[in-house]
Every structure is written in C-alpha cells, then in structure tokens.
Amino acid sequence: MTTRRFFIKTTSLASAALFVKPGALHFKDAHIGLQLYTVRNAMGKDPAGTLAKVASIGYNSVEGATYTGTENFYGLDAKSFAALLKQNGLIMPSSHYRLGEDQENGKDLMGTILHDWDKAVDDAKTAGIKYMVCAWLSPAERGNADHYKLLAERLNKAGETCAKAGIQLCYHNHDFEFTQDNGQLPYDILLSHADKNLVKFELDLYWVNKAGHDPVALFNANPGRFPLWHVKDMDNTPQHAFTEVGNGVIDFKTIFKGADKAGLKYFFVEQDITPGDPFISITKSIDYIKKNLI
Template sequence: MNHSSNITRRQFIKLGALATSAALLPNLDALAMTPKKVGLQLYTLRDLMAKDPEGTLKKVAEIGYKEVELFGYADGKFFGKTPKEFSAILKNLGLAVPSGHYTTGKTMPNVKGTLTNDWKRAVDDAAALGQQYMVCAYLFPNERTKLDDYKQFADLFNKSAEVVKAAGMQFCYHNHDFEFKEMDGKLPYDVLLSGTDPKLVKLELDLYWATFANQDPVALFKKHPGRFPLWHVKDMEKTAERAFAPVGTGSINFQRIFDEKKTAGMTHYFVEQDVCKLPPLESIAISYRNIDKLKTM
C-alpha cells in the first residue's frame, strides 16, 4: 500500500514517541493534518464498500476526507473486518472514525450488535476503533406506528446511552423527516428529546431531512443549545421533488447553519447523500470541494 508523505510522517512521529518529548507530539501531529476535518458517512458508498472496502476507503482519503462515519456493524465485524483489522486499514490511510451508526434491533432481532442484542460488545468494539459517538441511525416504519413507541424508544435510548457513557463515548440519535410529523398533536422528535437525558442522549442533525420536514436547523439549535454535536451535511435539489444533491449544488444555505455551530455544540460533520444521480465518488468529491469553500471552523 502506498503511503502519502503526511501519513508516513505521522507514523514516524508515533513510532518515535518513546524517544521524543511527549509534549511536542500534539503540535507535530497537528502540522501533518489539514485544518478541516471533513467527514463522510460511508453509507453514501454502500455498494462500493460491499465490494472493496479497503480500495474504496483509499479513494475517500485521496479526495481529502479525514474522517468517516461507519454503518453496518454486525456480530463483531466492520465491513467483514475485526476491529483490529479495520483499525489498521483506517490508520494506514490517515482516516479517523469518530462515529458509527446502529439500529435498535427490534426489526431484525437476530442481528448482533444492536441496541437490543449484544449492545455491550458493539460498544466495546466501537471503543476499540477509537469512536467517540454511537448513533441510533433509524427507526423502521413498523417500530413507530404510535406516539407511545417513541416514549419507549426514549427509555431504550437512555439505557443504551448509559452503557456508551461507561465506555467513555456519547450516544446520539439521527433523524429523518418522520419525527417531525405530528402524532396525537405532538412531534415525535419533541417526545424523544423531552424523554431522554440531555447529557446521555445527544442528536445528530440531518440537515437535509430537517429542512425537508420544514424545520429550520438554526431554530432547533437555539431551542436545544449544545445538543447537536454531529451533523449530516447534504443538499437538496432546487426541484419539485427536492431530491438529494451534492453539497453546494442545491437550495440549502450551509454557511448560515455553520455560523451557528457553537450554538449547536457541533464537533463533527459528515457529508452524506442517500441517493446519487452521479457516480457516488464523483458526488462526494463535489461535496468535498464545496464544503472546503465554506467557513466551517
């Protein structure tokens, strides 16, 4: 595998840690990094990841992405690799993995590594990979037929988050648009937020889906300051169907949202595009270039 000079330098610094003053290392390591740590949710490249995870990650790194958010963990494996194997691949490419997506397990009870099946192992494996966040990514339609379902999920999130916290990480919930559709006169999103401990359960705000549901991300930040450490950054076509679009090519004013990052408490953001009309690698390259023009720091 070819290593870039930056990565080689970082590895050299880490190898020389015993012979070098530890206090100097963070400064040296910072010099080897670009100032922007733009992230990518790998679900965008799900077909490519299924065929060739290592080769796909290499292309992600070559575009310029520094962080990836995972999906599809099951039974102790990330894309068919053990935590140790997958961690080695990421380190060789200079990619950090601050976050990963998980499901409740209620729809697929036999899958191991969900909130309701073998959760402790999933937490331990995420910690071994260096994750800082574990995110419940989605509630399947049959899991949320009534408002009371959301109240039960709030309880499950609190319990799951305790295990995550004990391992030194943070639990989050990722929205779509259905949480903003009224049920019995209430928004399910409000039920989830009010029913969970604000310290235990944070939010990963999907900027596209919130906007799609006619919610203003900035208003959400101001209503719940500090509760949105993670964002999904994806754009919306300027068409009647409002389809997914590469960042910077659609209708969402991302600079306005990034200007409120401190209000949100944002620490990491990930480009994502659920469906791409262009080849997915081309789409994420466009998104990367356009995010690079924004003032995000």
C-alpha cells in the same frame, strides 16, 4: 506568508486546530467527514481501496454504517478495521447502529441497541469510535407518542452503557420524526424525554429541511445537543432529491454559523443517491465545503 488555503490543507491532514473568519465553522479539529453509506457499493467490494480513494479526495474522517447484523465493520473485526483506517490517515469518530426492535428473517438483529449492545460498545471503543448513533427506525419501530417515550427510555439505558466506555450515544433523524401524533412531534418527545447528557443528536440537515423545520431554531432551543451533523443538500425540484453540497437549496452558510450553539464536533457528507459515480459527487461536495464553509 502562509495562505488560508495552504493552512486549511495542511492542518486538516494533521488534524490540528483551524483559525477561522467570523461566521465560519468553530470547532477544534478540522475534520471533513464522509458517511460511508454514500460509497456503500464500493465499500462492499473493496474496503481498503475505497478508503484510500476517499482519503485521496481529501476526507480525513468517516462514519461507519454496517455493524448491525454482522458485528463487523465492512467485513473486518474492530481491531483490523481500526488498523485499516490508520493506514489511510483516517479516523472513524462515529458509526451507525439499529435499534433492533424488529427482526430480520425471524431472528433478532445482533449488534443493536436491544441485542448484544455490550459487544457493540466494546468493539466501538476498539475501533476508536466516540459516537454511536441510532441511525434509523423501521416503520414497525416508530409507533405513537408513547412508543417514542419508550424509545427514549431505551436510549437512556443504552447511553449509560456507552458513557461507561467513554462513548456518547446519539440519535439520527429522518423526516418522519417531524410528523405530528396527537399534536406532538416525535422529535420533541425524544429531545424532552431522553437524558440531555446520555443522548445527543446527529442532525440530518437534509431531512430536517425537507420536513419544513429550521436547524438553527433547534440549535437555539436545545444548545449543545447536536454534536454531529449530516451535511447533504436538497435539489430545487418538486421531488426535493438528494444532491451534492452546494448544488441545492439548503442555506449551509447560515446553518454553519450556528455550529457553536449546536455543540458541533464532527460533520459528515452524505448523499444517499448520486446521479452517477459517487466519487464524483463527494468530490464536488468537499470542494464546496472547503471553499465556502470552513
């Protein structure tokens, strides 16, 4: 008789559908992803070796983080990086990008939403990316409520370009989007002013919890808007530091029960800072996820 543990192990490798118990994760493909920012130093030195190590730990999907500025994926063009992913049995359904409103060393950042976006979209399609994510706003790009309304317009325009290529645009939060401006939350402005079909959201579970908001309440109020999640935990200290999934205070079991309402398609483990070897940390996180969440 096939055990549940054996079934998860084999079907995750084959990217087949899971059967799950009530309250577990309900989405088609059994992908456990890693945001490559977690192993950024290793990726900078040896992308091929790092991806092989990530796959050997048990991750079968990754999320990119380096296209902005270089217009390459970890030093490789889109076709070459796609081949490297395939070689390691990985997919990269999502990748991060910048808005590009501010400059770097007095020059526009290329491969951003505001600069050379058409090329970014073309390269994303070549690399097999399904979701392009606006990853972070610099302090200069945040501004007031009106500026977030302008951002929503820009996201809608960029989302139209993505849609023509069969790609979904998303926005990834931190905690600053949950700081009120004249009684308004920037995150609420984006939810209400961005087109619900053109712009969806990658919910970072750490940052939304740190800001004192409930992910499940967001799912219930905005069903289907959150196809991507960052799964990262918060430790039980006054610093509320990053920690391995299952090692902190975030109630992932309750949050994962809302996967269907959220519209979840892919999630990615991310730990911006690790206490030591990041590969030890990502191993602890995936072990917890496999035993407790899917």
